[in-house]
Amino acid sequence: MIFNFIPKEFNFFDLFEKQIDCAIEAAVHLKVVVGTGSVDEESLRKMQDIEHKGDEAAHLIIDLLDKSFITPFDREDIHSLAKEMDDIADTINTIVNRLKVYNVTGIDKNLVEFANIIEESVRTLAIAVKGMRNIKHSKSVADACVEVNRLENVGDDLRDRVLAELFEKEKNDPIKVIKMKEIYQDSETVLDICEDVAHLVGSILVKQA
Amino acid sequence: MIFNFIPKEFNFFDLFEKQIDCAIEAAVHLKVVVGTGSVDEESLRKMQDIEHKGDEAAHLIIDLLDKSFITPFDREDIHSLAKEMDDIADTINTIVNRLKVYNVTGIDKNLVEFANIIEESVRTLAIAVKGMRNIKHSKSVADACVEVNRLENVGDDLRDRVLAELFEKEKNDPIKVIKMKEIYQDSETVLDICEDVAHLVGSILVKQA
Amino acid sequence: MIFNFIPKEFNFFDLFEKQIDCAIEAAVHLKVVVGTGSVDEESLRKMQDIEHKGDEAAHLIIDLLDKSFITPFDREDIHSLAKEMDDIADTINTIVNRLKVYNVTGIDKNLVEFANIIEESVRTLAIAVKGMRNIKHSKSVADACVEVNRLENVGDDLRDRVLAELFEKEKNDPIKVIKMKEIYQDSETVLDICEDVAHLVGSILVKQA
Numbered sequence: 001m002i003f004n005f006i007p008k009e010f011n012f013f014d015l016f017e018k019q020i021d022c023a024i025e026a027a028v029h030l031k032v033v034v035g036t037g038s039v040d041e042e043s044l045r046k047m048q049d050i051e052h053k054g055d056e057a058a059h060l061i062i063d064l065l066d067k068s069f070i071t072p073f074d075r076e077d078i079h080s081l082a083k084e085m086d087d088i089a090d091t092i093n094t095i096v097n098r099l100k101v102y103n104v105t106g107i108d109k110n111l112v113e114f115a116n117i118i119e120e121s122v123r124t125l126a127i128a129v130k131g132m133r134n135i136k137h138s139k140s141v142a143d144a145c146v147e148v149n150r151l152e153n154v155g156d157d158l159r160d161r162v163l164a165e166l167f168e169k170e171k172n173d174p175i176k177v178i179k180m181k182e183i184y185q186d187s188e189t190v191l192d193i194c195e196d197v198a199h200l201v202g203s204i205l206v207k208q209a
Numbered sequence: 210m211i212f213n214f215i216p217k218e219f220n221f222f223d224l225f226e227k228q229i230d231c232a233i234e235a236a237v238h239l240k241v242v243v244g245t246g247s248v249d250e251e252s253l254r255k256m257q258d259i260e261h262k263g264d265e266a267a268h269l270i271i272d273l274l275d276k277s278f279i280t281p282f283d284r285e286d287i288h289s290l291a292k293e294m295d296d297i298a299d300t301i302n303t304i305v306n307r308l309k310v311y312n313v314t315g316i317d318k319n320l321v322e323f324a325n326i327i328e329e330s331v332r333t334l335a336i337a338v339k340g341m342r343n344i345k346h347s348k349s350v351a352d353a354c355v356e357v358n359r360l361e362n363v364g365d366d367l368r369d370r371v372l373a374e375l376f377e378k379e380k381n382d383p384i385k386v387i388k389m390k391e392i393y394q395d396s397e398t399v400l401d402i403c404e405d406v407a408h409l410v411g412s413i414l415v416k417q418a
Numbered sequence: 419m420i421f422n423f424i425p426k427e428f429n430f431f432d433l434f435e436k437q438i439d440c441a442i443e444a445a446v447h448l449k450v451v452v453g454t455g456s457v458d459e460e461s462l463r464k465m466q467d468i469e470h471k472g473d474e475a476a477h478l479i480i481d482l483l484d485k486s487f488i489t490p491f492d493r494e495d496i497h498s499l500a501k502e503m504d505d506i507a508d509t510i511n512t513i514v515n516r517l518k519v520y521n522v523t524g525i526d527k528n529l530v531e532f533a534n535i536i537e538e539s540v541r542t543l544a545i546a547v548k549g550m551r552n553i554k555h556s557k558s559v560a561d562a563c564v565e566v567n568r569l570e571n572v573g574d575d576l577r578d579r580v581l582a583e584l585f586e587k588e589k590n591d592p593i594k595v596i597k598m599k600e601i602y603q604d605s606e607t608v609l610d611i612c613e614d615v616a617h618l619v620g621s622i623l624v625k626q627a
Binding site for chain 3: 062063066097101102103174175178179
């Protein structure tokens with residue numbers, strides 16, 4: 001057989017799954033880091049390895065897109081999905097990096113709470129992303145997207161509560177306020193990105209229905 | 210008659226008008242809040258209601274886009290316009306939320322000035338957005354876009370002035386600096402978004418000329 | 419001859435070169451400013467002039483895009499490229515503006531280091547952008563893109579180092595921390611934008627190969 005008739009498009013789903021698996025790995029690693037209460041060189045390197053693996057998957061998707069005539073859904077949606085998913089591990093990497101650079105030590109129960117919600121959101125998002133392969137899964141994909149949305153709202157409330165608490169408790173330590181405000185806001189950003197990915201997956205689903 | 214021949218595209222204009230009306234409502238509410246000098250639960254809820262109404266309009270536009278074969282202008286421009294307009298009420302909501310979370314009380318004349326410019330910008334933008342329905346209005350649309358641009362420059366100067374003043378006046382209160390710096394910068398961001406929307410409306414107009 | 423058969427597409431390359439030349443001018447000016455250790459009205463005005471010139475080039479590209487049936491590469495890529503290149507001078511302008519507004523004076527060796535890397539990155543990027551005219555230059559374009567990527571990593575490490583140093587050295591001057599943290603982070607953002615432009619140029623090259 002001279003021509004390869006296996007539809008290349010299936011590779012997109014493999015690569016999206018690789019991306020979301022990296023996001024899960026990043027979320028799990030964040031939970032370990034904030035549960036330990038300190039970031040050492042090894043755990044920093046591990047985080048960077050996860051992020052690079054995610055970057056690779058994103059690049060492969062863009063390459064495949066440039067080479068493919070037929071794609072499983074809109075080229076532009078594929079591009080956005082690859083980019084947004086990449087942002088999940090990127091932003092988690094930023095959080096871990098800031099903890100190290102700002103020399104934040106000790107277990108912060110608010111950060112632990114954020115890490116738990118982030119892990120839950122990313123795992124739920126994985127159900128949606130992996131469900132895209134098969135239109136029969138559209139109900140469970142839709143349910144997962146709703147849940148990711150709900151978790152984003154939970155994250156908004158958490159951010160408001162921890163920021164109010166931070167300004168109240170640390171009013172004599174502005175340096176601490178500067179550090180933790182950024183880290184809390186980045187944590188909430190991860191949930192925003194998960195919501196954006198869920199919206200994108202939802203709209204791809206609608207177009208195919 | 211079995212088929213519905215009424216062009217669906219007109220609905221897009223209705224929805225864009227709904228969005229810009231929400232942005233006006235948000236701007237008016239911001240003015241009330243900063244004029245009162247405190248945010249209570251009721252005014253926080255009202256702000257969220259306005260934002261949700263805007264979100265709904267944005268979602269309806271995206272849904273309509275997915276279902277429409279013919280659109281009044283480029284699909285991508287419709288998508289961007291819906292997203293950017295949504296960001297106006299979103300960012301105003303963020304400002305009101307931060308005033309509450311950071312427990313900022315008392316009337317701040319700089320914030321009052323920002324709120325006035327924001328209202329003026331959003332109302333001017335509404336002329337541009339509503340004028341898109343009819344190519345005959347292109348002169349007034351273009352004039353409105355120029356004015357929104359001008360107001361963004363006024364906002365830039367105001368932000369520079371109030372930030373310089375903040376760092377000078379509150380050099381012994383870094384916590385206050387952290388809070389107000391963020392709120393002033395978000396205020397200027399609203400004017401940036403209005404300018405982006407005006408650019409988009411302007412370029413849509415040019416393509417149709 | 420009634421019709422103009424000269425392909426309009428060549429103008430795009432002229433305008434992209436104008437944009438990247440503005441970015442170089444901005445980077446050189448930043449180096450002068452941080453090397454002097456103070457921003458006066460004249461140098462502020464000069465920076466704004468450079469930024470306006472860049473804005474003009476960006477607007478001309480968008481106008482040309484709206485009027486052109488044939489473009490040298492994807493319309494969307496042209497749009498993104500014009501926007502991202504514009505962001506380089508914009509962000510450098512923000513840095514110079516903040517130095518003035520926050521009244522930062524004195525030579526800061528970390529800022530000098532950032533300005534040097536930024537100039538190197540923008541000059542390297544210019545090789546890539548100018549090389550797009552001719553497919554024969556694809557090797558040097560690709561090399562330049564790799565180098566811009568490398569410089570972004572150098573910038574990441576520099577930012578981490580200077581932020582850690584800032585929090586350590588200025589722990590009793592939170593106001594200074596607030597000011598310099600923003601300026602350092604904006605400096606690193608310039609390198610991020612250069613990397614984004616390099617990616618875009620790289621992917622345009624791949625599509626044409």
